[in-house]
């Protein structure tokens with residue numbers, strides 16, 4: 146016990162030292178050291194740097210409803226997703242890959258569910274935790290938005306749904322995971338479901354289940370689907386391997402027997418679970434950094 150605490154402290158020190166070195170060399174990244182808890186983002190103060198909640202510009206359609214007449218599906222994954230560095234306010238975060246699927250983001254992540262609007266700096270963190278982010282152009286056909294919404298909310302609890310103006314007009318629907326995106330001219334159920342099933346929770350911190358604290362403009366908090374950890378993705382979709390255990394889930398017993406889904410929890414328990422999950426995530430990041438550091442050191446030594 147004492148040993149592992151010491152180990153962790155050592156890691157913190159080592160990483161902190163490396164971060165100082167990296168920043169000193171490469172100049173200001175506008176960033177915060179990865180894996181260091183950030184008191185710089187309480188999920189409320191300064192959020193207008195990413196999006197002004199007083200403005201409806203990001204989620205208002207200002208043209209006709211889009212009805213692309215060329216069927217198009219674009220699915221791609223990055224070979225090497227960008228590092229998920231936490232960036233404090235007041236630094237802005239800008240992206241070159243639109244919509245972004247990896248990279249720098251805000252330290253605090255959103256409560257899962259549907260929003261009037263969530264800025265990309267925020268939902269990128271959800272992707273890093275293995276969530277599915279559903280984007281739709283504000284001018285997309287509302288019926289198809291509803292279809293895609295039903296697919297996503299029926300597949301897993303860890304989802305974010307938000308309009309996003311920067312989608313191409315010929316593909317106004319998108320599903321994202323960490324490093325991967327699926328863009329569609331219209332909603333194709335099988336394609337969307339397969340993407341979710343094969344990619345959900347596949348992320349650097351995919352095991353972190355809990356909500357963050359950010360909830361500005363949250364309209365529909367996510368409901369439990371299979372269980373709190375989304376152990377079965379898209380349980381309603383019969384698959385060749387999981388049909389047997391799905392009988393129980395479909396009968397509804399699974400859902401009702403899940404205390405997290407039905408009973409209000411003690412806020413202190415919720416708070417401490419959130420804290421622990423946050424710490425777990427941060428520890429994992431530290432571990433990755435230390436590994437990278439050790440590799441870099443080995444390379445350095447072998448060069449000499």
Ligand SMILES: *[C@@H]1O[C@H](CO)[C@@H](O)[C@H](O)[C@H]1NC(C)=O
Pocket residue numbers: 194195196237238239
């Ligand atoms: C960078 O993003 C901020 C929002 O976070 C935005 O206000 C600003 O205009 C962007 N800058 C560029 C150069 O795109």
Ligand SMILES: *[C@@H]1O[C@H](CO)[C@@H](O)[C@H](O)[C@H]1NC(C)=O
Pocket residue numbers: 360361362363364
């Ligand atoms: C956000 O969370 C706070 C604290 O839990 C709560 O009081 C508030 O009603 C929530 N806002 C939304 C939009 O859900």
